[in-house]
Amino acid sequence: MNKIRVAVNGYGVIGRRVADAIAVQPDMELTGICDVATDWRIKSALMKGYNIYGYDEETSNNMNEAGIRTEGNLHDLLGKIDVVIDCSPKKIGAKNIEIYKEKKIRYILQGGEKHESAGHSFVAEENYESALNKLSTRVVSCNTTSIVRTLGALQRKGLLKKARGTLLRRATDPMESHRKGIMNTVVPEKDIPSHQGPDAQKVIPSLDVVTMAVQIPETIGHVHFWNVELTKETTKEEILDAFRTSSRIGFLKMGDGFNGINTIREFMSDMERSRANLYEVAVWEDLMTVQGNELFYAYMVDNQAIVIPETIDAIRALTGRVKTAKESIAMTNRSLEIGLDLSGEREENFYMTRQGKAQNLSQLRS
Amino acid sequence: MNKIRVAVNGYGVIGRRVADAIAVQPDMELTGICDVATDWRIKSALMKGYNIYGYDEETSNNMNEAGIRTEGNLHDLLGKIDVVIDCSPKKIGAKNIEIYKEKKIRYILQGGEKHESAGHSFVAEENYESALNKLSTRVVSCNTTSIVRTLGALQRKGLLKKARGTLLRRATDPMESHRKGIMNTVVPEKDIPSHQGPDAQKVIPSLDVVTMAVQIPETIGHVHFWNVELTKETTKEEILDAFRTSSRIGFLKMGDGFNGINTIREFMSDMERSRANLYEVAVWEDLMTVQGNELFYAYMVDNQAIVIPETIDAIRALTGRVKTAKESIAMTNRSLEIGLDLSGEREENFYMTRQGKAQNLSQLRS
Numbered sequence: 223m224n225k226i227r228v229a230v231n232g233y234g235v236i237g238r239r240v241a242d243a244i245a246v247q248p249d250m251e252l253t254g255i256c257d258v259a260t261d262w263r264i265k266s267a268l269m270k271g272y273n274i275y276g277y278d279e280e281t282s283n284n285m286n287e288a289g290i291r292t293e294g295n296l297h298d299l300l301g302k303i304d305v306v307i308d309c310s311p312k313k314i315g316a317k318n319i320e321i322y323k324e325k326k327i328r329y330i331l332q333g334g335e336k337h338e339s340a341g342h343s344f345v346a347e348e349n350y351e352s353a354l355n356k357l358s359t360r361v362v363s364c365n366t367t368s369i370v371r372t373l374g375a376l377q378r379k380g381l382l383k384k385a386r387g388t389l390l391r392r393a394t395d396p397m398e399s400h401r402k403g404i405m406n407t408v409v410p411e412k413d414i415p416s417h418q419g420p421d422a423q424k425v426i427p428s429l430d431v432v433t434m435a436v437q438i439p440e441t442i443g444h445v446h447f448w449n450v451e452l453t454k455e456t457t458k459e460e461i462l463d464a465f466r467t468s469s470r471i472g473f474l475k476m477g478d479g480f481n482g483i484n485t486i487r488e489f490m491s492d493m494e495r496s497r498a499n500l501y502e503v504a505v506w507e508d509l510m511t512v513q514g515n516e517l518f519y520a521y522m523v524d525n526q527a528i529v530i531p532e533t534i535d536a537i538r539a540l541t542g543r544v545k546t547a548k549e550s551i552a553m554t555n556r557s558l559e560i561g562l563d564l565s566g567e568r569e570e571n572f573y574m575t576r577q578g579k580a581q582n583l584s585q586l587r588s
Numbered sequence: 589m590n591k592i593r594v595a596v597n598g599y600g601v602i603g604r605r606v607a608d609a610i611a612v613q614p615d616m617e618l619t620g621i622c623d624v625a626t627d628w629r630i631k632s633a634l635m636k637g638y639n640i641y642g643y644d645e646e647t648s649n650n651m652n653e654a655g656i657r658t659e660g661n662l663h664d665l666l667g668k669i670d671v672v673i674d675c676s677p678k679k680i681g682a683k684n685i686e687i688y689k690e691k692k693i694r695y696i697l698q699g700g701e702k703h704e705s706a707g708h709s710f711v712a713e714e715n716y717e718s719a720l721n722k723l724s725t726r727v728v729s730c731n732t733t734s735i736v737r738t739l740g741a742l743q744r745k746g747l748l749k750k751a752r753g754t755l756l757r758r759a760t761d762p763m764e765s766h767r768k769g770i771m772n773t774v775v776p777e778k779d780i781p782s783h784q785g786p787d788a789q790k791v792i793p794s795l796d797v798v799t800m801a802v803q804i805p806e807t808i809g810h811v812h813f814w815n816v817e818l819t820k821e822t823t824k825e826e827i828l829d830a831f832r833t834s835s836r837i838g839f840l841k842m843g844d845g846f847n848g849i850n851t852i853r854e855f856m857s858d859m860e861r862s863r864a865n866l867y868e869v870a871v872w873e874d875l876m877t878v879q880g881n882e883l884f885y886a887y888m889v890d891n892q893a894i895v896i897p898e899t900i901d902a903i904r905a906l907t908g909r910v911k912t913a914k915e916s917i918a919m920t921n922r923s924l925e926i927g928l929d930l931s932g933e934r935e936e937n938f939y940m941t942r943q944g945k946a947q948n949l950s951q952l953r954s
Contacts, residue, residue: 386752406808432815437848449815482771482775516752
């Protein structure tokens with residue numbers, strides 16, 4: 223069967239990670255990436271051997287003048303593909319959607335866009351099948367993805383009554399921090415509930431969830447604190463079992479030295495993950511506390527990486543090439559080495575020796 | 589009537605603020621401060637005209653050699669006073685308590701010490717009268733003070749069923765940041781519940797409160813996010829009325845440009861408060877949200893300043909010189925210009941013209 227031909231439009235913090243992830247999927251081909259930048263941000267893509275397309279004629283000319291060989295512009299790229307992943311900034315995204323619709327090309331939006339722009343909001347474990355063969359879907363934002371994964375897992379086990387969360391959002395991305403800086407302040411989102419709760423209801427309409435969100439001054443990732451009312455008195459072990467039904471919720475312990483999110487990032491780096499990506503919701507297992515029918519826990523969300531596996535699954539769903547969530551998730555997880563679990567409770571552990579990893583990669587590439 | 593003679597042992601972040609506050613009380617005299625430092629941290633006290641005492645003979649000699657004239661050591665200072673405020677680091681505090689007990693001197697501890705070390709934990713609006721004529725009390729920590737003020741206010745109005753809070757703690761104090769730095773990470777406290785909830789129960793034993801706490805990378809102050817279950821469906825106006833029963837809960841609005849805690853600090857600076865201190869719990873009024881019988885809100889806590897007025901009131905309580913919380917709080921509030929309220933709903937507003945402020949100060953000093 224031919225590989226799914228995919229384009230990435232917008233090569234920023236998300237776009238570059240999506241491109242790298244597509245490149246290691248056995249059933250996909252990264253046909254090309256499209257952007258407007260003419261500096262290192264796009265030269266690195268060229269060095270990786272990706273095909274570059276300018277956003278329009280003018281951009282292509284600028285790129286060629288800057289020594290970046292282009293294969294054409296967005297129009298040309300869209301003529302060669304099955305699915306486009308739009309990772310461009312919000313305003314440009316809206317303009318792009320019109321182009322995709324006109325050309326009748328399947329498109330995947332990121333969480334910054336509105337639900338209505340795609341007509342469907344996607345989290346693989348929750349609603350993969352409802353996206354099969356659709357024209358478009360939207361991979362919900364990083365925070366919303368983590369909410370759907372965790373609360374979805376509790377709900378599937380009949381444990382969830384209602385959930386109230388406080389979301390600590392990183393100030394800016396490392397790649398942008400020279401421009402925006404790390405502010406020395408704390409900036410609440412201007413409404414309660416913040417938008418993430420309602421957004422999660424776009425995927426699971428029955429969720430009783432309220433979120434409060436606040437920007438804090440660091441660049442590593444988001445952290446959530448949750449207080450969940452359960453349907454009954456429950457043990458911590460039952461909660462862990464519920465969370466373990468998701469292969470994209472990971473566990474680690476403060477007692478293992480994961481005292482701060484910097485150590486979690488460093489661990490991903492040690493594991494030689496691409497860009498030190500943390501694809502899982504990383505739950506502090508020993509911090510988790512159950513009091514009667516109340517559950518308290520905290521986790522880290524890598525805002526740059528958590529939506530990457532979801533995006534890969536969304537590609538398979540829209541094209542209808544893989545019929546079940548289970549099958550697609552297994553392929554994606556294997557290719558990205560997803561399955562963070564230091565509790566040793568899972569059969570498949572993402573720990574791999576360097577040798578094992580090399581074998582795994584060579585199998586993927588063959 | 590003679591003024592209450594007070595000593596401050598430990599001239600750090602809290603001690604220096606306590607000293608400044610004592611100095612403007614009409615019924616108190618700052619007899620002296622005691623410390624071990626020989627650098628700017630103590631020279632600034634000398635420039636203010638405070639009497640300096642070395643912690644022991646050796647410290648006094650070091651100070652005198654560094655050009656800091658001392659009036660003696662802690663032993664000498666304790667012979668001249670009615671109450672000592674211990675603001676020294678934890679380990680030294682424990683040692684000091686033995687000295688105070690042996691000399692039968694009334695002492696006030698700060699929130700870093702254990703409840704048992706004083707036998708009483710203090711928040712003026714909640715339990716001033718129970719501290720009258722006691723040998724010792726402990727002013728609870730900054731976060732706990734804010735919890736008791738706010739949840740205490742809701743409880744007094746019969747509105748509080750249970751409260752669940754997420755506490756964002758500043759990484760370090762500005763004065764220490766050259767040593768500890770502002771970390772670029774997020775560090776959860778290693779247990780849920782964190783200690784602040786149980787600590788609040790030392791003041792209000794019946795509180796149903798659970799806290800989760802996390803260090804974040806900024807130096808301006810703490811921020812709390814609360815989800816409160818009320819005893820009934822309530823309006824936001826009723827909640828505000830309940831909070832307004834505390835003169836030490838202040839209100840401001842995101843809509844007035846208070847988007848981040850840096851702007852709140854700047855405002856205190858503009859108001860020419862001593863050291864830009866924020867003594868109130870600063871609640872974002874327009875962020876506050878009521879959904880049925882649930883209340884959501886967020887506020888800032890100035891960890892360096894919020895306990896200062898409580899400490900001043902504790903001095904009056906231990907000496908038995910002022911019999912009611914109301915009377916002491918009014919004196920303290922007036923001297924420190926407490927009563928932050930941008931809603932214009934209160935009779936007494938802390939806004940003062942420069943002229944009004946000067947008059948006020950001259951009255952205080954006369």
